[in-house]
Amino acid sequence: AQSVTQLDSHVSVSEGTPVLLRCNYSSSYSPSLFWYVQHPNKGLQLLLKYTSAATLVKGINGFEAEFKKSETSFHLTKPSAHMSDAAEYFCVVSDSLAGKSTFGDGTTLTVKP
Amino acid sequence: DTEVTQTPKHLVMGMTNKKSLKCEQHMGHRAMYWYKQKAKKPPELMFVYSYEKLSINESVPSRFSPECPNSSLLNLHLHALQPEDSALYLCASSQSRDGPYNEQFFGPGTRLTVL
Numbered sequence: 001a002q003s004v005t006q007l008d009s010h011v012s013v014s015e016g017t018p019v020l021l022r023c024n025y026s027s028s029y030s031p032s033l034f035w036y037v038q039h040p041n042k043g044l045q046l047l048l049k050y051t052s053a054a055t056l057v058k059g060i061n062g063f064e065a066e067f068k069k070s071e072t073s074f075h076l077t078k079p080s081a082h083m084s085d086a087a088e089y090f091c092v093v094s095d096s097l098a099g100k101s102t103f104g105d106g107t108t109l110t111v112k113p
Numbered sequence: 114d115t116e117v118t119q120t121p122k123h124l125v126m127g128m129t130n131k132k133s134l135k136c137e138q139h140m141g142h143r144a145m146y147w148y149k150q151k152a153k154k155p156p157e158l159m160f161v162y163s164y165e166k167l168s169i170n171e172s173v174p175s176r177f178s179p180e181c182p183n184s185s186l187l188n189l190h191l192h193a194l195q196p197e198d199s200a201l202y203l204c205a206s207s208q209s210r211d212g213p214y215n216e217q218f219f220g221p222g223t224r225l226t227v228l
Contacts, residue, residue, distance in 0.1 A: 034216055043117075043203055043219035044156070090155055094215055100169055101217065103155035 002027045004093045006104035014112045019078040021107045023091035026072060033074045034092040034101075035065055044090065050074060061085070086111045117220035119204050125226045128194060134223045136187040136204030144210040145187040146217060147179060148203040156203055162187060163210040194227045201225075 007022040025031060032051045036044040048059025055067040065076045074091060088108055094101040117138045126132050136145065144163050148156035160179045161169035167179065176198075178190040187204055201224055205217040 032215060036219075041201075041222075041224070043221040044205075044217075046216055046218070049216050099211060100158060100161060101215075106153075106155050 002029075002031065002093050002095055002102050004091050004102055004104040006089075006091050006107050008107050009105065010108045010110065012110040012112060013081045015083055016080050019076070019081045019085065019109065021076040021089050021091075021109065023074045023076065023104060024072055025074060025091070025093045027093055027095045029095040031093050031095045033065075033067060034094070035059065035063070035074075035076045036090045036092060038088045038090065038106075040087075047076070047089075081109075081111045083111050083113065085109060117204055117206055117218050119202075119220035119223050121223060122221070123224045123226075125228065126191065126194065127228050128196075130194075131190070131192045133191065134189040134202055134204075134225075136189075136206075136220055137185055138206040138218070139185055140206065140208075140218065141184075142206035142208050142218070143184060144207045144215070145181065146205040146207075147187070147189050148205065149198075150201045150203055150222070160189075161210060168210065191225075194225075196227050199225055199227045 003026045005024045034049045035047040038044045047063050048057045050057050050067045058064045063078045088106050091104040092101050120135045147159040150156045159173045162181045165181045176193050180188040201222045203222045204220040207215045207217045
């Protein structure tokens with residue numbers, strides 16, 4: 001069975017400071033891992049994905065995530081937050097055994113001026 | 114074209130109405146999905162189509178009826194809905210259901226209100 005835990009339901013940062021959104025996963029098979037962002041009343045946009053290639057994955061808008069198998073983690077980072085980064089972020093795990101994706105509960109990112 | 118489109122953007126319906134939600138993609142994807150999302154919650158999977166065949170139904174009530182007329186189109190037929198069915202309905206597609214190309218591309222959603 002697969003599962004994903006987003007360790008923080010809310011994260012608040014000041015503009016220009018680093019962002020860290022934490023995600024731990026459980027999977028009985030080689031997983032694919034994704035981060036999606038959702039702005040209010042919008043659909044989800046793929047930020048980045050890990051599919052067993054490089055463990056450090058670079059995504060759009062300056063975001064990146066590192067896959068750490070030993071820690072079963074896939075944390076999302078950005079060196080400098082922008083006001084437009086304020087949104088809901090979802091970590092998602094998918095493996096061939098489950099045949100479907102499992103979403104974390106989401107992390108709300110607030111960026112203060 | 115890397116877009117998933119959904120119509121309508123907003124829908125208000127009574128509990129006795131019949132309506133349909135439409136989703137379209139022209140990326141050649143062979144898997145398509147319906148999700149329901151309540152406020153402040155993650156999307157909940159409802160249905161998965163793979164190669165135009167229903168492959169997953171997450172025990173969704175029969176008042177929701179999916180249809181995949183061809184590889185580009187996905188419909189969700191609604192009948193006799195309840196107020197608790199009010200939510201954002203998201204459509205997504207992916208190149209395949211499994212494997213390394215299963216990242217999903219989401220449409221903007223249909224905001225459904227049931228009175």
